[in-house]
């Protein structure tokens with residue numbers, strides 16, 4: 001797989017650390033657990049979108065763009081990292097932040113990711129839930145063009161075959177780390193939202209012929225929908241790389257039983273997972289993505305989905321700034 005074929009900027013701190021979680025493994029009586037610290041990618045408090053943005057900024061630059069538009073929930077990590085990457089590479093940025101999560105804390109629209117969005121100088125458009133974000137961005141892009149600007153629209157989550165290349169690269173990095181350490185990885189588990197991370201991981205691990213299955217824990221979309229979206233992205237990404245062998249549909253595994261009532265709404269299992277990782281490993285997760293994904297991993301360990309001799313790698317996809325927008329849910333902690 002020749003990633004160097006694609007326009008790219010290089011800014012992430014890589015390889016991200018691959019750390020053992022021995023106290024968590026022991027506590028759960030489960031397999032060896034490791035965490036790949038993609039929360040430490042370096043850009044404006046890190047996270048998985050930075051990897052995608054290396055290729056998306058590359059594409060925007062190649063296209064001669066001067067303004068990046070993107071969209072997400074109010075506390076979107078993707079919007080925060082896009083605004084930061086835009087600042088770093090001299091683009092203007094506009095973020096469409098949809099009020100998709102019912103959350104009534106007074107600071108929700110000021111702190112966490114929103115605070116960082118403002119710091120980067122992004123123009124913020126708060127829009128009602130159920131806004132068609134693609135349409136809203138397309139309309140704004142037309143306006144900007146009339147003003148002589150050159151807008152580049154990054155779809156929600158940066159989940160395009162171009163963005164997914166960032167996770168092909170992450171998968172290749174993980175395989176190299178495992179080889180260096182003589183580590184056999186049996187499973188990869190991570191939070192799946194718009195599907196680009198999972199698609200990139202699947203293509204990268206398949207392209208490396210590693211045979212490692214990827215379990216995506218959905219934080220928002222039902223299993224059937226997200227699996228279909230990931231498969232389409234796997235296909236698009238594999239095609240753009242010119243990958244010769246077909247990736248079987250059953251390589252895409254999504255579990256949707258850890259979402260709770262809705263995207264961005266806390267669950268008791270998420271709170272347990274966030275507290276457990278902090279107390280046993282000093283590892284900080286987030287309430288919207290990695291907390292729910294870790295709740296899924298913990299449940300799978302308890303249900304004996306893995307062999308005791310297995311090695312499971314959890315990809316920490318970031319999101320920690322959102323913790324501060326949810327401070328009240330951890331009030332019960334002693």
Ligand SMILES: *Cc1c(COP(=O)(O)O)cnc(C)c1O
Nearest residue numbers: 077193194195197289317318319
């Ligand atoms: C966006 C995001 C995800 C999901 O990644 P997708 O590529 O959209 O599936 C997971 N974790 C965090 C912290 C995120 O911000």
